[in-house]
Amino acid sequence: MPQSTHNKLAELHNLAAHSHSAAATAHGKGDHLTAHELSKQAHEHSTNAHKLSEELHNEANKKAVI
Numbered sequence: 001m002p003q004s005t006h007n008k009l010a011e012l013h014n015l016a017a018h019s020h021s022a023a024a025t026a027h028g029k030g031d032h033l034t035a036h037e038l039s040k041q042a043h044e045h046s047t048n049a050h051k052l053s054e055e056l057h058n059e060a061n062k063k064a065v066i
Contacts, residue, residue: 009052016045 019042027035 005052005056009049009056012045012049012052016042016049019045 019038023035023038023042026032026038
């Protein structure tokens with residue numbers, strides 16, 4: 001069964017939040033390389049979530065105009 005767009009968006013936000021948390025933990029332990037990689041991963045998830053949010057917004061606006 002295909003995943004709804006809203007569920008995918010929520011998953012991307014959750015992945016970003018988890019990556020941010022894991023990066024903070026790694027940084028606190030002095031593992032700066034891992035923290036940096038996790039921060040990059042969190043940024044990617046956040047960017048993807050933002051793009052998907054914009055797509056949903058644009059689709060909703062198109063339906064409202066029709």
